[in-house]
Amino acid sequence: xxxxxxxxxxxxxxxxxxxxxxxxxxxxxxxxxxxxxxxxxxxxxxxxxxxxxxxxxxxxxxxxxxxxxxxxxxxxxxxxxxxxxxxxxxxxxxxxxxxxxxxxxxxxxxxxxxxxxxxxxxxxxxxxxxxxxxxxxxxxxxxxxxxxxxxxxxxxxxxxxxxxxxxxxxxxxxxxxxxxxxxxxxxxxxxxxxxxxxxxxxxxxxxxxxxxxxxxxxxxxxxxxxxxxxxxxxxxxxxxxxxxxxxxxxxxxxxxxxxxxxxxxxxxxxxxxxxxxxxxxxxxxxxxxxxxxx
Numbered sequence: 001x002x003x004x005x006x007x008x009x010x011x012x013x014x015x016x017x018x019x020x021x022x023x024x025x026x027x028x029x030x031x032x033x034x035x036x037x038x039x040x041x042x043x044x045x046x047x048x049x050x051x052x053x054x055x056x057x058x059x060x061x062x063x064x065x066x067x068x069x070x071x072x073x074x075x076x077x078x079x080x081x082x083x084x085x086x087x088x089x090x091x092x093x094x095x096x097x098x099x100x101x102x103x104x105x106x107x108x109x110x111x112x113x114x115x116x117x118x119x120x121x122x123x124x125x126x127x128x129x130x131x132x133x134x135x136x137x138x139x140x141x142x143x144x145x146x147x148x149x150x151x152x153x154x155x156x157x158x159x160x161x162x163x164x165x166x167x168x169x170x171x172x173x174x175x176x177x178x179x180x181x182x183x184x185x186x187x188x189x190x191x192x193x194x195x196x197x198x199x200x201x202x203x204x205x206x207x208x209x210x211x212x213x214x215x216x217x218x219x220x221x222x223x224x225x226x227x228x229x230x231x232x233x234x235x236x237x238x239x240x241x242x243x244x245x246x247x248x249x250x251x252x253x254x255x256x257x258x259x260x261x262x263x264x265x266x267x268x269x270x271x272x273x274x275x276x277x278x279x280x281x282x283x284x285x286x287x288x289x290x291x292x293x294x
Contacts, residue, residue: 014096018103021106037062037156038157040067042067043069044085046091047189047197051094053160055099063101065100067152068104073112084199085202104148120146125138125165128165128267159184160188165265169265196289203285207250208286212283214244218241219290222292222294233269245281271294276294277292277294
């Protein structure tokens with residue numbers, strides 16, 4: 001396996017960009033069975049969170065592949081599919097700078113075609129708080145991730161803890177469908193003031209951006225309470241989180257605050273160490289999600 005330092009030092013060529021699945025598969029068929037593949041699936045609009053996944057993949061794999069695909073099936077009605085940032089040239093340059101070897105960026109038509117009828121649905125995820133807030137979202141995520149795994153056939157795939165429910169969903173898919181690969185989940189990357197890195201942070205106005213760290217602050221308040229009172233109920237921790245959020249006038253809506261099992265993302269009444277507290281709220285008109293592990 002080639003180290004990241006050696007790879008970047010000797011790299012003289014840009015990553016190869018594949019705009020079709022068929023062209024990517026021609027490359028993929030020539031990968032030696034002994035070569036490990038690290039895969040970072042993204043929707044583009046890359047930030048330090050994505051790049052931390054790329055760096056990890058580069059350190060631990062012979063070949064690093066990233067995908068850039070804004071997946072329409074995981075967006076609901078009235079969500080931001082049409083305005084989601086699309087900047088493939090800039091993203092490709094960032095991926096090149098961080099040692100990516102190949103970029104898969106297919107069109108929607110290529111990915112789904114005119115007669116796409118198969119979906120992947122993981123039981124239970126439509127009924128967790130994020131699934132209830134975004135009907136159909138997890139089916140869209142499960143379907144596109146399964147398709148990408150089938151196309152790329154990675155050794156390791158890298159995801160960020162910020163999307164905790166998504167990570168649990170993907171781990172479930174890999175286990176249930178007997179995929180010969182490993183899902184690597186990495187810590188959330190944050191701004192200096194605690195705001196979780198997200199492509200959607202670009203939607204925040206300056207005054208909303210100033211207020212947005214209240215999200216992480218509210219979660220830390222719950223974590224501090226749990227550390228001081230390990231027998232605290234979920235209701236107590238949720239109330240503490242809600243109080244902090246409600247102290248910020250620019251928090252216009254609290255969609256949910258939930259304390260869930262780290263293995264299933266199902267709500268628990270009496271949390272234990274390792275449970276996940278997650279929330280979704282709007283700062284102004286911008287929906288933000290975040291979570292921390294208790």
